[in-house]
Amino acid sequence: MTETRTAAPGDAADDPSAPPATPASRTERAAAVTLSDVARAAGVSLATASRAVNGSARKVRPDLHDRVLAAAASLGYSANGPAQAMARGRTSVVGLVVHDIADPYFSTMAAGVVRAAEERGLVVTIGTTGRDPVKEAQHVAALRGQRASAVVVVGSRTGEAPVQARLAEEVAAFEAAGGRAVLVSQESIPVDTVVLQNERGAGDLARALVGLGHRRFAVLAGPPGLLTARDRLAGFRAGASAAGAQVQDELVVHGDFTRDGGHAAMLSLLDAGFARGCVFAVNDVMAVGAMAALRERGVDLPGAVAVAGFDDISTLRDVTPALTTVRLPLQGIGEQAVHLLLQERAASPRTVHVDGEVVLRASTPDLTTGRPSS
Amino acid sequence: MTETRTAAPGDAADDPSAPPATPASRTERAAAVTLSDVARAAGVSLATASRAVNGSARKVRPDLHDRVLAAAASLGYSANGPAQAMARGRTSVVGLVVHDIADPYFSTMAAGVVRAAEERGLVVTIGTTGRDPVKEAQHVAALRGQRASAVVVVGSRTGEAPVQARLAEEVAAFEAAGGRAVLVSQESIPVDTVVLQNERGAGDLARALVGLGHRRFAVLAGPPGLLTARDRLAGFRAGASAAGAQVQDELVVHGDFTRDGGHAAMLSLLDAGFARGCVFAVNDVMAVGAMAALRERGVDLPGAVAVAGFDDISTLRDVTPALTTVRLPLQGIGEQAVHLLLQERAASPRTVHVDGEVVLRASTPDLTTGRPSS
DNA sequence: ACGTGCTTGGATAGCGCTTTCCTGACTGTA
DNA sequence: TACAGTCAGGAAAGCGCTATCCAAGCACGT
The missing domain is CATH 3.40.50.2300 (Response regulator)
Structure with missing residues (x-):
């Protein structure tokens, strides 16, 4: 790999009608637009702005509603995720923990998780263990700190009791903190699980x-x-x-x-x-x-x-x-995991069983006929 | 896939009138321990606890330091990510935007990004576009809202000018908000880029x-x-x-x-x-x-x-x-992108060029000798 | 004319943390 | 002994948002 610098082309791909967020220069940091700014611009209170911009049980009079949205758009407002998470007490993050995202087994499942999560406006973070089962528990702990709303662990199932116990503990702590957890292929821990047969x-x-x-x-x-x-x-x-x-x-x-x-x-x-x-x-x-x-x-x-x-x-x-x-319907397994996540926690852990389907191909000839199978 | 419920011992799952009979464990939500709890337990101020638990320029006397850490450990304290992000004004999230995480091209790059990021304590979120270039800009916008500290977009490079402009705009807004952005294989936008040759x-x-x-x-x-x-x-x-x-x-x-x-x-x-x-x-x-x-x-x-x-x-x-x-050194490309992210933003965009290496194998025989190449 | 409910905008109290800023205790020097 | 100069702990001010509580306006019914 060779490193070079390209001179910044005098490229002004600016559309004046769009959010005017373009900074004065490459070094300056624009102060972010806050909801207060929007409220002031729309001439309403912070509370009303909040209710209009993000949903709420409370209704806002249509004309105010529109005014707030217009102000938000013209200022290029974008809600501060961490602030919302803090005020609401939870994020919309689901953590995915796998061995190795480059392995097609995991990346296909991940695709299922991501697809299902994005459909519902959830963000998925990915953590990898490099096949070290100890790291699974660490990732779950970290996700608890991040106040992730859910976690899916695609399991190692090492069978080493202490490691297993540690994971069970962290998962319990995660759920105790109000999160949802789903394990894939991990039957020994009492939590919602997708079991591969x-x-x-x-x-x-x-x-x-x-x-x-x-x-x-x-x-x-x-x-x-x-x-x-x-x-x-x-x-x-x-x-x-x-x-x-x-x-x-x-x-x-x-x-x-x-x-x-x-x-x-x-x-x-x-x-x-x-x-x-x-x-x-x-x-x-x-x-x-x-x-x-x-x-x-x-x-x-x-x-x-x-x-x-x-x-x-x-x-x-x-x-x-x-x-x-x-x-194995790998992508479907990822989606299943998210569906499980979305459901309320049941009194006792749920289990979804996923069956594999034998597919006979040419690598195993039919010796009874002498011809390749399928 | 067949769905089943594992029978809980003494299962009452199907009794609609049954109140949450489950003992404390599965139903109750533990109030998370906060840094204040830790401070109180250690007999120090909130400020000191903060300085001890997470690093700080300021020093804390060793005995206090240990006391705080001990208290934190015994209470099972785990810092509230969103709260930290809010106080600091920045998360430690890097967003990765790809077409399809199940595609080995992207998942291998993703593995590089994740590896490099985890090494540095960064969390990576993944967003997929399903090959819709419009979604790239949307993801960048969402990441700006999340106050992600960085974003890497593995590019579509559709060549459609308006789409391109929209992405350029969002990337500029992202950087204006103080984030770092790196594009992979996307030369037309003035931002740090990993260019594949x-x-x-x-x-x-x-x-x-x-x-x-x-x-x-x-x-x-x-x-x-x-x-x-x-x-x-x-x-x-x-x-x-x-x-x-x-x-x-x-x-x-x-x-x-x-x-x-x-x-x-x-x-x-x-x-x-x-x-x-x-x-x-x-x-x-x-x-x-x-x-x-x-x-x-x-x-x-x-x-x-x-x-x-x-x-x-x-x-x-x-x-x-x-x-x-x-x-193409796909994993290395992902790592490169993170390295670029870690560097301070330069006055003009940086570009890292990555060369491919021709690998001749049997699918293209050497016609000059008649034998397969390599 | 006067409650009684309902609706909806606004003020405001936090959420859990970092980070000034302030203060007291200590050092070292004259 | 006195005094600047450090150093480390604590109080408190936010960060940007949501949600709770209040109050004002309105439509009724009596």
Whole structure:
């Protein structure tokens, strides 16, 4: 990256009819227009101006109402958010806490949250944990300080009791302060939750794969501590054995929940002598990493080794062979979370269950017919 | 999605007459502890408490300092953000405005912004426009109301003058109110900017492709209004002709800046009789859509038709054949934007130029040797 | 003619914090 | 001992807004 300065073009993109907020020069700071200014200009009291500019239960006579709005417009008034928040005792901020916003799993959910929130005039802030579960609690605490009206935590579910307890505490404090909290995929804390049916989805997938004639399964299982990964592994195991197949322990290898994690895990599986069968990676990005590893090693894909993932990340739908996976309505999950947020808190925590849907594609051929599935 | 309620122990959820029978915990709102509470508990004045809890130029005697901190901790004090913002006249919020947070181009940049911001204790809010350039200005206006300390707009660059002017106005108003603004890829507004060298990158790509022996080029050019797309097209054209090749007008087809847009554009190109040559899609997601279309039509890829993209989206690095593209350091761009934000406003706007780097992969074979490149 | 209700504008008390400004206690020096 | 010169704590003035309370105006009904 090279740094340069461009001279400010004598650019006067000014529209005289628009808010005359243009400053005298680049260095001066304009004193912001306050509601008092508007009230004075409109010749009404501060109270009336407030009632006119922002809604209120109280009515304002139409002519005054118009006068205030006109004054506000001509002065370029824009309400001071923090002041309103303070007077009202709450903001219109919803905090979103995720591991990594660059990860499509989270960014797709975030898109759902943002969409639903913007529709309702809410602002969403985003906090990332970099997969450090301790930071989740910290973010919730910070959001409490910000007097956010709501928070959605897309969960780590580490299973580490103290960490979990800390989060539970912060969430409780957040709600005690009058905020609403929703967790995604985090069943162990008594608060409104969107539960992803990871176990069931993985089970369905296993059964479907057995149905296609696959019998020998390996699993790229993600980090041992991550409950999401654990559930998917457990579900897959259960589904497989219910259908009469088994997942041998030595064919379960752990690795990061990332593309590179899947790549490395697949490599170690190959090094251990795995050469034929079906590999279930507990999420799509790992599956893609695994496919890359297979390709590098010249393994026939999907002939010798079939691959399946989980999530159905949309940017990954065009890999070849097309990836069999379990579709999760990620954007819808984000929207669901906001809907939950919007509802009054119930006496006991609500839970919304979200099912995954098995999508069979070419990466897992139908061995009963010999042709690729779907 | 199925909605269910988890039964609370001794559930009375469906008894309409039941008063809020839940014990203290879930229904009551705890009065937040304020700094006054802390001051009283520590036996100091409000002023001293403030100075101790949050930094200040003024010093506080060590023993008092500790006493205040201890009191704050034991009461579970957490500063009221809006109140601080109001007293200080400024929040620590940086607003990020993008088209679509689910798009990896934007989410990767967002990750950079968030990372850099969190490092410095800043909160980032995200606003999306859904590719409607008018909403950019609206978001900036809203952020001014929120008294955000900074805003970064990852630009549409529609080239529509009135829309542009409106954004310029809002940005000026934002800065006049004391905020800092940075635009990404938006050269026409006099404000600090991170400029992506789209034209140059596309030119370099074209030259490299000609170097590989490609001569017949088609371009999937994105929406006609989008300057980013236009620049890439123009750069590619210029680069090609500088290297002695041409891009014929009838082989330039426009389409959405998305996977499906690329897919549709490629299809129409094929329908128009294009069957051999090299296709440049102005971004990676379009390129992937194009590859899907080629595959569907049974075109030999990359034998008959080679494909190149732009951006080097990381989740797309594992498509087959591997996609030739121009790498943009997206996360770094986000970080750059924050660095720019952190600096004092200069007398004239700063510009940081970011270069793309051509990455040749298997989707554009080396025709001079017959082997795939890279 | 006189309440009685209703409506609607205005004055004003905070919301929780930062930040002057003031004051008393201390230092060091003559 | 006296006196400027520091230093740190405390009182209090807002920051811009909302919301509560009051009062004035009006339309009725008796």
